[in-house]
Amino acid sequence: MVVLAALVFVMLGGAVYRLAELQVLEHRSYALAAHDNRVRIDPVPPPRGLIYSRNGILLAENVPSYALVIVPDDVHHMAQTLQALTRLLNIAPTDLKHFTQLLHRTPPYRAVPLLTELTPKQIAKFAVERYRFAGVHVQAHLVRRYPYRGLTTDSVGYVGRINATELSKVNANNYAGTDYFGKSWLEADYEPQLHGTAGYVVHRVNAGGQPLETLQRHLPVPGQDIVLTLDKGLQEVAQKAMRGKLGAVVVLNPRNGAILALVSSPSFDPNWFVNGISEKRYLSLLNNPAKPLWNRALQAGYAPGSTIKPYIAVGALQDGVVTAKEKIFAGPYYVLPHDPTKHKFWDWTPYGAGMTDLKKAIEESVDTYFYPVAVKMGITRLDRTLAKFGFGKDPMPSLNGVASGLLPSPAWKRRALGQSWYPGDTVVMGIGQGYLQITPLQLAKAVSIIAMHGQGFVPRLVRAWYDPTTHALRPNPPRPLPTIRLRDPKYWSDVIAGMHAVTASPNGTAYPSFIGFPHTVAGKTGTAQLFSTPHTNPFARQAPVPYNLRDNNLFEAFTPIDHPQLAVVVVVEHTGVRIGAASRVARKIMTYWYAHRAQIDRPLHQLKLHTQAKPPAKQSAKPTPHPPGHQVMVTIRAGDTLWQLAHHYGVTVKQLVKWNHFVNAGQPLSIGQQIVVWTQLPVSKGKAP
Structure with a gap:
């Protein structure tokens, strides 16, 4: 009997122990299974990789935000779910259409x-x-932002929401979870480098798809950062100077x-897209x-007008058509030899310039000098x-979408227009009119x-690449063009003197714009007609002309x-007969x-980016003050987000990221992870809300 009682007691104790084990020690694992x-x-x-100016100022950044995402496998009735979400959150039809395209x-x-x-x-x-x-689910992610709005739209470009066509052209695994794709200019051309490599997190989830436990984490590789050649201050000055004008500006360093x-x-503001x-x-755009959607600096084709004359002068000297000292009579008009119609090609002044050499012809922009030369x-x-000099060719092959202009020829005219090339076509090409089209970038080159x-x-446009993982800065070296060699190098000086x-x-056509300027400038003005009419007084012909002509x-x-x-x-459109707007x-x-060239031309090795590690701060006698309130250590639970934590503790997401350097606003939190919160609210410590 004693033995039997002992046996029963042992069996009862074992049952109690197993019950405790199931209820307490193994509760979590069985709860997950349940x-x-x-x-x-x-x-x-x-x-996404960041984009900086040449001196390290952010031109394109990523800011924390939240997205609403749907996992199709976890949704039983997608149509009903979308209808309910639309009623709840007032979702626009365009968002629904975009979602449907990506869903497939x-x-x-x-x-x-x-x-x-x-x-x-x-x-x-x-x-x-x-x-x-x-x-x-509500998911934390990073949103592209352009802090200076329309300052660099026409070089940096912009990103937009990735569409089904774009997704079909890339590695879908690497773009899983990616919301944005480069749509124009540098953002589009360097999409593979800026995007980076996706990572992943392995979660144990319940039937509703809610994360219960983080099993594994593989961090993504950030995209490469780009350091541009653009100077923000110079860009702002150029844009301000063009305010209220239609046209373009290109500023180059001719040495590289x-x-x-x-x-x-x-x-326009790229953030809109x-x-x-x-x-x-x-x-409205x-x-x-x-x-505003037309990139005039890179895509617009303009008649160059008299800005083409220095290049024709170089060719005329090289081919022995004229000499620098040779004088040609330049009257008020020019007539082609043996032209039975005696058609008059007028100078831009009604009086002509008289006996004119090369220097005077460039200085005073004498049309009737360049007609016979051409x-x-x-x-x-x-x-x-x-x-x-690059006319008629893509001036920057590394960037897609840049126009090549038009360098006309008899073969082109016959092919494009079905017409012969006439001597008059050659005459007007000598002053940058007719079929010749150039882009501002071509002219700057x-x-x-x-x-x-x-x-x-x-x-x-790219000065260097910065790898945020290795902190390596890789320069983008200049690419020299084939040198133009002349019979006599002095020809360059002859043209530059003019x-x-x-x-x-x-007497110079840009002299009024540079009176008192303390530095030497070599330049050439140009006035390009958009249509022509017979005239005897060139200054009167614009009066009745519509603005756009x-x-x-x-x-x-x-x-x-x-x-x-x-x-x-500089190109300023539709100024009429007035000269000086561009100069x-x-x-x-x-x-x-x-005034700022020392800063603009700062060497690359002196570049400071905010992503680079800062030197350690010097020890101070005074302790660094902590944020207001008291410190709380919060342990992350399933479903927690930075926004929820910020809302619960009365702080902001930016503050949470600042206090916890290992927290990335664009990545999900890990269950069991601990973060620091400074709050002035009376809350219990140790657990997330």
């Missing part, structure tokens, strides 16, 4: 973004109703091809007569000369070649002459550059 848990791999998109291109076990930038009000509404929406400023006026621009706003050269030699006496460089007189001589004003220049470091091209803009740009 929730029909399974393993889910969640992609972690990489932080995304594996059903991966989250598909529905809303990419939730407002605090939307987050609060969804938090209350969250229990109704299995498979729908670095683009210091690139402006298309007017511009990041999360999808509204139809109303997009139509599209139908704006000023065409005829003597002929279209074949004209084309050959202009092609050497060409004038840089003259400044450097035949040596040129491919224009470039260009110097343009700004320094009282008035002449364009151009100016090209470089400074200082003896050691060129700055080349500037005044150029002077403002040059004035700023001379």
